[in-house]
Amino acid sequence: MAFQLIALYNHPESVSAFDKHYDETHTPIAARMPGLRAYTVTRPAASGQRPAYHLAAVLTFDDEEAFNAAMGSEAGQAALADLANFAGAGVTILTGPTETVA
Numbered sequence: 001m002a003f004q005l006i007a008l009y010n011h012p013e014s015v016s017a018f019d020k021h022y023d024e025t026h027t028p029i030a031a032r033m034p035g036l037r038a039y040t041v042t043r044p045a046a047s048g049q050r051p052a053y054h055l056a057a058v059l060t061f062d063d064e065e066a067f068n069a070a071m072g073s074e075a076g077q078a079a080l081a082d083l084a085n086f087a088g089a090g091v092t093i094l095t096g097p098t099e100t101v102a
Contacts, residue, residue, distance in 0.1 A: 008092040033071075
């Protein structure tokens with residue numbers, strides 16, 4: 001069963017600084033994690049109101065074992081350490097098995 005990490009980033013003070021660091025620095029680091037099968041990013045839009053989060057990232061691995069290996073890798077550790085460089089407004093990390101229902 002696939003295993004995912006979902007990162008929900010709060011709204012930063014400087015959207016341009018956050019987006020620049022995320023796109024140019026953080027994403028290339030995280031994308032190097034071994035066993036990463038898919039990496040999607042959504043910048044939510046809400047009609048007439050502010051969305052709950054600035055950005056949501058979903059990283060998919062084959063299974064929990066592959067996820068754990070990726071997080072323990074040099075790239076995984078670098079991605080975790082990099083959060084302090086741009087996610088000062090906070091990030092919620094969710095992990096777990098994924099089931100496709102439709």
